[in-house]
Amino acid sequence: xxxxxxxxxxxxxxxxxxxxxxxxxxxxxxxxxxxxxxxxxxxxxxxxxxxxxxxxxxxxxxxxxxxxxxxxxxxxxxxxxxxxxxxxxxxxxxxxxxxxxxxxxxxxxxxxxxxxxxxxxxxxxxxxxxxxxxxxxxxxxxxxxxxxxxxxxxxxxxxxxx
Amino acid sequence: xxxxxxxxxxxxxxxxxxxxxxxxxxxxxxxxxxxxxxxxxxxxxxxxxxxxxxxxxxxxxxxxxxxxxxxxxxxxxxxxxxxxxxxxxxxxxxxxxxxxxxxxxxxxxxxxxxxxxxxxxxxxxxxxxxxxxxxxxxxxxxxxxxxxxxxxxxxxxxxxxxxxxxxxxxxxxxxxxxxxxxxxxxxxxxxxxxxxxxxxxxxxxxxxxxxxxxxxxxxxxxxxxxxxxxxxxxxxxxxxxxxxxxxxxxxxxxxxxxxxxxxxxxxxxxxxxxxxxxxxxxxxxxxxxx
Numbered sequence: 001x002x003x004x005x006x007x008x009x010x011x012x013x014x015x016x017x018x019x020x021x022x023x024x025x026x027x028x029x030x031x032x033x034x035x036x037x038x039x040x041x042x043x044x045x046x047x048x049x050x051x052x053x054x055x056x057x058x059x060x061x062x063x064x065x066x067x068x069x070x071x072x073x074x075x076x077x078x079x080x081x082x083x084x085x086x087x088x089x090x091x092x093x094x095x096x097x098x099x100x101x102x103x104x105x106x107x108x109x110x111x112x113x114x115x116x117x118x119x120x121x122x123x124x125x126x127x128x129x130x131x132x133x134x135x136x137x138x139x140x141x142x143x144x145x146x147x148x149x150x151x152x153x154x155x156x157x158x159x160x161x162x
Numbered sequence: 163x164x165x166x167x168x169x170x171x172x173x174x175x176x177x178x179x180x181x182x183x184x185x186x187x188x189x190x191x192x193x194x195x196x197x198x199x200x201x202x203x204x205x206x207x208x209x210x211x212x213x214x215x216x217x218x219x220x221x222x223x224x225x226x227x228x229x230x231x232x233x234x235x236x237x238x239x240x241x242x243x244x245x246x247x248x249x250x251x252x253x254x255x256x257x258x259x260x261x262x263x264x265x266x267x268x269x270x271x272x273x274x275x276x277x278x279x280x281x282x283x284x285x286x287x288x289x290x291x292x293x294x295x296x297x298x299x300x301x302x303x304x305x306x307x308x309x310x311x312x313x314x315x316x317x318x319x320x321x322x323x324x325x326x327x328x329x330x331x332x333x334x335x336x337x338x339x340x341x342x343x344x345x346x347x348x349x350x351x352x353x354x355x356x357x358x359x360x361x362x363x364x365x366x367x368x369x370x371x372x373x374x375x376x377x378x379x380x381x382x383x384x385x386x387x388x389x390x391x392x393x394x395x396x397x398x399x400x401x402x403x404x405x406x407x408x409x410x411x412x413x414x415x416x417x418x419x420x421x422x423x424x425x426x427x428x429x430x431x432x433x434x435x436x437x438x439x440x441x442x443x444x445x446x447x448x449x450x451x452x
Contacts, residue, residue: 047247048250079325114339
């Protein structure tokens, strides 16, 4: 029998189907005690509408693998950060034409500073050029921004640092 | 996989709860310990979470009303995303309010079955959208104020409120930047956009007095290390706003006196219209599922 952890680690994100929940950093823990599985997940954004689907997918995948008793816990603390996206997750984002996030902004003491200037440099996932501009800080989902490459002229999505 | 009809397609997962009224979505705090720490006044915590939750819920609805009306497609998507973040924050906060109250009311009961005088949001959130300049400048003021509050709430003595705040801070920082960029673009744009941005700021400014008025619940919870006294964030708010307004070449109106209104349930007619739209379906078909 495949371990519950191994099963849970194959479940993919409903909105980023090329990534597993483990690669996204959403799957925090899987424990198994006398046939009962406890899965801990954390939402990316507070309004993430995919969370319920993730729970359902985890339940049905584990049930199909012989784990009918599954409890899914949601934790908010520590808050999810894009720094938890694994190396393979970043590679898959890139291969899907989405620029992976850079390091999450480091919190300095004092008030959170405004970011009014051009956002950080992001390389085009198609041609690799750093000559890209931000079109909108909010893309098709809250976790992505929309950019354009001025070298190959293609628009692309960038996974925002959070 | 093919389906005979759309209903089968939607029902492919027996426990796949879709996210809309009547589709059986579950408590957003599912699996999170609902306990309230010893020594924390449950009634005050519930009232406080309602204030913060109602601000987010009502502001989210105003932003949603821009759908199909925004000046460009990218902005439409951006405002919808910001509205979704705030709706997520509202769900968590209302669920926390319900848990602290411990009277069996969940997020739906609180969102859909309270009348205007029971809402505790500030007037700034409920004001009509006006033109795009008004909405952009209003979002800047709202997000600047809310971010300063949330940032301090990450140290709240209520671990759930602290965790909600820690997540929300990251989101609202993006909202504030977005609104600031628009405020600069409009204020430092053409004569017409400048004039309309300045008018928006002048028009909404009387609503800012309420943001820094301390409610009794806030005073009590701030003293207990659970809440934040909004008067304490005024300095940070002023500094951020001055930075943006200087770049936007906009003039900050004269300060207005602090006074309580929405926190005590006193609202404008604008909230009545907003809630009629938001609550109509849930009230017409209480408990309906499909």
